[in-house]
Amino acid sequence: MELRRELLPPPVPAERLAEVGAEIERIEALLREDEEVGRRAVDAFNAATGHAYDPFAFLEWWAARDLEEFALEAARPAWPRVPDITRDELIEIVRRMRAGYATGDPDADYYRLVLEVNVAHPRSFGVTEQDAPPERIVDELLAHRPIAL
Numbered sequence: 646m647e648l649r650r651e652l653l654p655p656p657v658p659a660e661r662l663a664e665v666g667a668e669i670e671r672i673e674a675l676l677r678e679d680e681e682v683g684r685r686a687v688d689a690f691n692a693a694t695g696h697a698y699d700p701f702a703f704l705e706w707w708a709a710r711d712l713e714e715f716a717l718e719a720a721r722p723a724w725p726r727v728p729d730i731t732r733d734e735l736i737e738i739v740r741r742m743r744a745g746y747a748t749g750d751p752d753a754d755y756y757r758l759v760l761e762v763n764v765a766h767p768r769s770f771g772v773t774e775q776d777a778p779p780e781r782i783v784d785e786l787l788a789h790r791p792i793a794l
Contacts, residue, residue, distance in 0.1 A: 646737045651727050654755035657720040665694075666716040672703045695723040714751055721755060730763045732783055739779040765791050 672690060676683030680700070687700050696719055706715045727734075738756050745753025761769045766789040775782060 646733060648734060648737055648741075649727075651725070652730070652734060652738065652759060654752040655721055657717055661720050662713060662716045665720045666712045669703060669706065669712065669715055669719070673706070676700050676704055690719075694719050697723070714754070717751055718754060724762050725755075725759050726762050727759070732787065735760065735764070735783045735786070736779045739782055743779070760786075765789055 668690060672683060672686045675686050683703070684700055687698060687703060691697055698719075702715075706712070738760050742753050742756035742760065744750070745756060764786040766786045769786055
């Protein structure tokens with residue numbers, strides 16, 4: 646199935662990746678030298694990118710991913726909300742996410758984010774790890790209704 650453009654991982658030019666990667670390294674160095682200055686740099690980075698990273702994300706990014714993966718995530722939209730997303734589109738997103746994780750495709754993380762942002766289930770990623778067909782997973786995610794307090 647083809648997905649609409651707003652559901653696809655947006656391309657990020659190599660120059661932008663390099664720029665964001667350099668800023669990540671700069672912020673990491675600032676945090677190690679002067680925590681307060683580093684925290685202000687994190688706040689400015691978050692304001693510029695729309696993300697909500699904490700200082701730990703800059704100090705320990707290398708433990709879970711490489712610099713290019715972090716820069717790619719930071720350069721893409723933080724909350725890719727698509728109000729009229731359909732069940733069929735969510736099924737395709739689950740398929741692409743699973744295939745991406747199986748092959749090491751960096752776009753898998755973006756599909757996971759699209760899924761998390763567009764369903765109300767609080768543990769959507771955990772549900773997608775089940776050994777079940779994508780259709781059943783999406784039905785479970787869509788069946789979740791938050792409790793109104």
